[in-house]
Amino acid sequence: MESTPPFIREIADFLRTLAEIEAPPVSIEMPFPYFFFSKQRLIIHCIPFNKGLTKILPDTCVSVSDAWAAMGIKVVHIWEDVWRVKNEVVQSRLRSLFGLSYRIPARLTEVRRIDKPTLDAFLKINHLQVSTTAKYKYGLFLPQRYFRVLEKWTKKPEFSLLRPEPSSLLVAVASFSGGKNIPRNAQTYRSFELIRFANVLDATVVGGLDKLLKAFIKEVHPDDIMTYADRDWSNGQSYERLGFERLGTTPPQAFLVNPETFEREYTTPESKLENAVKVYNSGNIKYLLDLLKNPK
Known part of the structure; x- marks a missing residue:
């Protein structure tokens, strides 16, 4: 055995x-x-x-x-x-x-646009996937006057990694694509993608994604927002609670992984990953938030 x-x-x-x-x-x-x-x-x-x-x-x-x-x-x-x-x-x-997870109320946070280096640094520490190109980038910041809600957080991370400015703490981020014109329901939608969302490690910003979505919608006025739920981890219920409609699933994605170094990359003809084995994830669930049909 x-x-x-x-x-x-x-x-x-x-x-x-x-x-x-x-x-x-x-x-x-x-x-x-x-x-x-x-x-x-x-x-x-x-x-x-x-x-x-x-x-x-x-x-x-x-x-x-x-x-x-x-x-x-x-x-x-x-x-x-x-x-x-x-x-x-x-x-x-x-x-x-x-x-x-430690719970941080989103009502105590402030939404602000962030730059690419801030987004990339946050996702590198707090997300399973790498950062990608995004046109719109937002962060939820906990002002210093509310730091008292963090006093009982025993697993709090190093604040210097999360604080692009000394008077507040970055606790969640979301990134969105630019818009595309998509024909749907006999009309043309200005469609955007929610690319990444992440809470700070070991914490959940309660209502955080909803607050970030509303800020993006108020500023950009999309007709719809599309996103994907990783089926290795999610059944998509968190998106459904926010009003997203399940459209279907995507096929499993193939990856190459070196079983000794644990390097992983997408399978491509030009891949040079040594000693790699091919693996397949569970694919994604595709979701759509139709804001013309159901304004948020």
Whole structure:
């Protein structure tokens, strides 16, 4: 019998600090180890980089998610390279799933435009994916007069990384594309994309995304806003609560990963990543906020 990979042991040890791991309600064949939590209706599916990884098919993760979703159980797929490279972000997102994030009320924050270096620096620390080009960039800032709400935050990050100015603290960001003319419903929509959204590590700005969306809508006046939910982590319910309509799903995305260095990149003809194996994520859920039909 093969020994348990260190990656699996590490995740199990971390999850035990959040909640008790339980036996799942039914037995579904799974390609890799997983952990079940009944209160959260949640499965954490862990994908180590071992010899079995090459057997994963493009729809493996999607099939796993769909099988459990039919029973009202959400699956989060955690790849070993993501755990290694973005460990603090993964742990922060897992704490959030268990309701253990520090909560900062969005009503105490102020919305301001930010520049690209500020956005990039924030996303590098607080988001699983890299920053991308965006035309509109916004941040939520907690003014110094409200710093008292942070006093009980035991896992607060180094403030110097989050404070482009000394009198406030950057606690969330959102970035948007420029507009495109899209024909829809027998008319032309001025359509924009919500590209990235992130809270500061180990915290949730309650109502933060809604506040950032409203600021963007007030300033730019889009006809609709499109976005994607990463199916490795999300079932999209947070977008649906904000009025977004689910349009469908995108196919799984192929990546190349070096199982020794954990470098990851998109599969491209010019890729020069050595010793790489091809893996497939779960794809995305596409959402649309139609502001002509439902003004926000």
